[in-house]
Amino acid sequence: MQLTNRSRDVSNKEQSFMEKLYLPGLLKGMAITGSHLFKKRATIDYPDKKRDIAAVYRGLHVLKRDENGAERCTACGMCAVACPAEAITMESAERKKGEEGLYREEKYAKIYEINMLRCIFCGLCEEACPKEAIFLTDRLVPTEFEREDFIYGKDKLVEKIDKRIDVSARQTPEVLEFKKIKGLKHNELFEGKKISDKKH
Amino acid sequence: MLIIWSFIIYKAIMCVAVFAVALGIAAYSTWWERKFAGLLQDRYGPKRAGPFGLLQPLADGGKLFFKEEIIPNVSNKFLFILGPSLVMITALMTGAVIPWGRPLHLDNGDLFHLQITDLNIGFLYLLGVVSVGVYGIMIGGWASNNKYALLGAIRASSQMISYEVAMGLAVVALIISSGGSLSLNDIVTAQGDGGVANVCWQPLGFIIFFVCALAETNRAPFDLPECEAELVGGYHTEYSSMKLGLFLFAEYINMFISSAIMAAVYFGGYNMPEWFENLYRGSVSLDTFALIGMVCFVAKIFIFISVFMWIRWTIPRFRYDQLMNLGWKVLIPLSLLNLGITALVQAWRNGLF
Numbered sequence: 001m002q003l004t005n006r007s008r009d010v011s012n013k014e015q016s017f018m019e020k021l022y023l024p025g026l027l028k029g030m031a032i033t034g035s036h037l038f039k040k041r042a043t044i045d046y047p048d049k050k051r052d053i054a055a056v057y058r059g060l061h062v063l064k065r066d067e068n069g070a071e072r073c074t075a076c077g078m079c080a081v082a083c084p085a086e087a088i089t090m091e092s093a094e095r096k097k098g099e100e101g102l103y104r105e106e107k108y109a110k111i112y113e114i115n116m117l118r119c120i121f122c123g124l125c126e127e128a129c130p131k132e133a134i135f136l137t138d139r140l141v142p143t144e145f146e147r148e149d150f151i152y153g154k155d156k157l158v159e160k161i162d163k164r165i166d167v168s169a170r171q172t173p174e175v176l177e178f179k180k181i182k183g184l185k186h187n188e189l190f191e192g193k194k195i196s197d198k199k200h
Numbered sequence: 201m202l203i204i205w206s207f208i209i210y211k212a213i214m215c216v217a218v219f220a221v222a223l224g225i226a227a228y229s230t231w232w233e234r235k236f237a238g239l240l241q242d243r244y245g246p247k248r249a250g251p252f253g254l255l256q257p258l259a260d261g262g263k264l265f266f267k268e269e270i271i272p273n274v275s276n277k278f279l280f281i282l283g284p285s286l287v288m289i290t291a292l293m294t295g296a297v298i299p300w301g302r303p304l305h306l307d308n309g310d311l312f313h314l315q316i317t318d319l320n321i322g323f324l325y326l327l328g329v330v331s332v333g334v335y336g337i338m339i340g341g342w343a344s345n346n347k348y349a350l351l352g353a354i355r356a357s358s359q360m361i362s363y364e365v366a367m368g369l370a371v372v373a374l375i376i377s378s379g380g381s382l383s384l385n386d387i388v389t390a391q392g393d394g395g396v397a398n399v400c401w402q403p404l405g406f407i408i409f410f411v412c413a414l415a416e417t418n419r420a421p422f423d424l425p426e427c428e429a430e431l432v433g434g435y436h437t438e439y440s441s442m443k444l445g446l447f448l449f450a451e452y453i454n455m456f457i458s459s460a461i462m463a464a465v466y467f468g469g470y471n472m473p474e475w476f477e478n479l480y481r482g483s484v485s486l487d488t489f490a491l492i493g494m495v496c497f498v499a500k501i502f503i504f505i506s507v508f509m510w511i512r513w514t515i516p517r518f519r520y521d522q523l524m525n526l527g528w529k530v531l532i533p534l535s536l537l538n539l540g541i542t543a544l545v546q547a548w549r550n551g552l553f
Contacts, residue, residue, distance in 0.1 A: 023407070026515060033240045033514045043243045 055172055058121045058136040062165045063158040066104050071158060072133035075109035079125035079134055087118035088125060095189055104131075112157060116141045116150040135167040206310075207245045214316045218295045226452035227257040229505055232553040233452075235299035235369040236509045264445035272438050274345040277476065283340025284439065284446035290333040297322040298460050299385045301494035304487050314386060322384040323371055326461065327364070331452070334360045337425065340447070341435035352434030355520065356425030360416055362527040367412035369535035370405040374465060388464050392471035399466040404538045406466045408531055413462060415527070417454040420512035424520060461545045463497060470497040490512060 018024055044051050048151035064072050093110035095103045102108075123136050144150055159165045231246065231253065236246030246253030271280055301314040319325050334357045340354020375382060378398050379390050391397050399406045415422040425434045438445045463469060470493035471477075480492055518526070547553065 026511070029514045030510055033510065036240050036242055039242050041242050041244065045247075086306070 021024055029176055031041050053138055056170055056175075057138045058123045058126075058170075060116075060137055060139040060141050061119075061125070061152075061157055062135050062137050063112065063131055063154065063169065064135060065159060065161060065164075065166070068101065069161045070100070070102055070104040071108060072104050072105045072131045073109045073112065074105045074131055074133075075112070076107075076130065078128040078130060082124040082128035083119075084122060084124060085118045085120045087115045087120075109154070112154050114152050114157065116152055117147065135165075136170065137165055139165075209311065212314065214314070214386045215296075218298075218300075218316055219292060222292055222295050222453055224529075225456050225501075226449055227261070229452040229456060230260065231256050232505070233509050233512075236506060237513045240510070240513045255533060257545035261445070264442050267441040269443065270438075272345065275438065276345070278344045279339050279343035280438075281443070281450075283336050283343055284443045284450075286336030286339065287333055287450040288328050288336075288446045288453075290336060291450040291457065292396035293329045293453075294326055294457045295460075297325055297384050298457070299388050299463060300497060302486075305489055312489070318383055318385045322425065323375065323382045323387075323465075326384075327368055331361075331364060336450075337435050337447075340439070344435075344438035346438050348432040349435050349437040352425055352432075352437065356418065356435055357423060357424065359523060359527070360418075362524065363412040363415035363422075363531070366408055366527065366531035366535045367416065369532065369539050370402075370408040372411065373405045373535070373539040374398060375411075376542050376546050380464075383465055384461075388469035388471065391468040397466065397468040397471075402466065402538070402542070404534065405542070406462070408535045410462065410537065411459040411467070411526075411531060414508065414511065415523075417458055417508075418451055419455060419508055421515050421518050423512075423517060426524060446514060455505060455508055456501065459501045459508065460497075461502055461537050463500035467500050469500075470494055472496045496543060 012144050029065070044164075066072050067071060077090065077092075080086075080088040080090060090109045090113070091111040092107050094108050095108055125134050126136050234256070235253070246256040247464060249255040249259045268465035271277055296316040299313075299315040299318070299321050303311040303313045307311050338353050338357045339361075341349045341356070344350070375387075378387050378401075381387060381390075387398070414420075418425045424430075426436075436444050439447060470490075476496075480489055484492070
């Protein structure tokens with residue numbers, strides 16, 4: 001069965017005189033390599049230039065704060081349940097008096113860890129989150145030398161108050177439209193909430 | 201007394217200049233080699249060290265200097281150090297007889313020859329010095345006291361000696377056709393002023409010389425002495441640090457010098473094409489004219505070096521028996537034929553028939 005017309009029969013026949021001369025073959029080869037002098041480079045000059053990524057690219061997670069700077073996560077565990085790779089663990093704690101500025105609701109995540117070696121960046125945690133606390137961003141997970149360093153705690157996940165992470169890039173009109181569909185189980189949680197209130 | 205001193209100073213200037221230029225060009229050949237390979241393979245070459253990666257040779261050299269220098273216990277230490285030194289010294293010595301340009305005119309009326317020494321047996325000197333380079337490789341491989349290094353050295357030296365024969369015969373034919381002088385300056389000047397480049401008379405000789413130059417400088421496709429895939433590393437298996445660097449660096453100096461020789465004796469050296477010459481001749485001073493000639497010479501050398509690299513990044517290495525077949529069964533008969541034809545033609549031109 002012939003799959004392509006590029007196959008050649010292998011033969012042990014004597015080389016012809018022209019082939020034995022070697023120089024024509026050499027010049028032909030040099031013409032081929034020489035033609036590459038004028039071709040476009042395949043290299044992308046990485047640290048200076050970055051390859052374009054998809055609009056809905058799912059990268060490193062962020063735990064959002066609300067507009068007052070309080071953490072949105074209430075440690076409900078929906079993300080951990082949704083996670084197919086079981087990368088997320090958390091431990092909840094009760095908010096004390098005087099911590100209202102730190103945590104949005106009465107319950108908060110004391111420990112929140114994502115194992116980046118387990119995570120498959122499917123984005124199900126983001127979809128599961130009823131509090132719009134966890135988002136996947138267009139950032140990359142940097143390389144590390146130790147396996148332990150890939151377990152990201154709250155110190156790395158929660159955004160800094162003075163350095164908010166923009167997650168609006170992934171909230172495309174289609175995504176926002178999807179979240180309006182009331183019939184879907186997930187979107188029930190959003191009922192009564194203003195969909196347009198997406199700026200974090 | 202004054203004459204002797206000025207003579208010594210002039211020679212010292214030329215020696216240091218040729219030394220520095222040879223080393224500098226060899227260093228930047230490594231940069232151009234990698235950059236050119238990048239161009240041929242649709243990628244960037246070195247580009248992070250300085251603008252366009254221009255500081256890459258310094259970084260490479262610095263790395264080689266700071267690496268641990270290992271001299272094996274079982275080696276003969278004197279010969280072990282002598283090997284790379286000899287390779288380097290002979291590579292640099294060949295630059296002495298190459299004419300770099302027309303003489304410059306000094307204020308006191310003297311001529312400043314852009315050639316360290318115009319030996320009347322210049323070509324013989326070249327072949328002799330190149331042959332001594334084989335000793336460097338042989339001594340280095342033998343002193344390592346390592347069977348792979350020794351095998352690599354034997355292969356390298358047998359390759360170089362084999363191709364020297366064909367090269368010598370090509371040179372003899374060249375000298376017959378270019379007027380019988382062994383002085384490189386005479387060969388170059390004979391090609392200027394109405395004469396044509398020797399390659400027109402000696403196309404076959406040039407191809408033979410070019411192939412032999414590839415083999416003599418251990419460049420691909422004749423880089424068997426390196427043979428990292430076959431003999432661990434060839435004759436420099438046991439070498440490390442700058443002693444290895446000297447071996448590798450000598451290859452680039454050899455490449456530069458052999459390009460210079462080919463540009464000089466086959467392509468007219470500092471002479472330029474007639475239409476190009478007519479643009480400048482008479483309208484600029486003689487010194488400027490000499491400098492333009494020098495630029496032409498450097499451009500020719502650059503083209504040859506690039507062709508060396510172009511070949512290296514195009515075709516694979518020969519097998520050892522193919523190498524020996526090519527050397528003994530093809531190139532030597534061809535160069536003998538070339539010599540015979542050249543001799544007959546020259547005899548006819550001299551009116552012997």
